[in-house]
Amino acid sequence: LAISPVAIRVTWNLQVDASSYRIEWRKATEEQVKSHKAVLSTTTNSYDIVNLSPGTEYAITLYTLYNGREVATPATMSKTVEKEIALGTVANLRTVETTSNRIRISWAGVA
Numbered sequence: 001l002a003i004s005p006v007a008i009r010v011t012w013n014l015q016v017d018a019s020s021y022r023i024e025w026r027k028a029t030e031e032q033v034k035s036h037k038a039v040l041s042t043t044t045n046s047y048d049i050v051n052l053s054p055g056t057e058y059a060i061t062l063y064t065l066y067n068g069r070e071v072a073t074p075a076t077m078s079k080t081v082e083k084e085i086a087l088g089t090v091a092n093l094r095t096v097e098t099t100s101n102r103i104r105i106s107w108a109g110v111a
Contacts, residue, residue: 002080005054011046012062012073014101018042020065025049028057045101052080 003009010023020042024035038047052058057079063070090107097104 003048005080006052007048007050008052008058008060008080009046009048010060010062010076014042014045015064017066018064019067022063022065022070023047023049023060024063025058025060027053028059054080056080 008025012021021040021044023038023040026032026035036049038049040047049058049060060076062073064073089110091110093105093107095103096106
């Protein structure tokens, strides 16, 4: 999910028996050896990749690490936005559903 022209947020479901997570990302046009990496704890289920280039497609892979092995999720392509998009005003903001690690909200746009 592109959150700004220079940042993408990656989120995932926590795995009970994971020992850690690793995210790797690179420009889609670059070789895999140029990947950037971040290792994250088992209590983290999102990561903001920052300092990216606006309007650029990135290959992102999340690895779930278990004791002695790792499992890669399918590589994802995500593109940063060209520029900031102004958000409008909202009305009737409300919580639709909450769980221990997720919240779902709804709202109506105001013209």
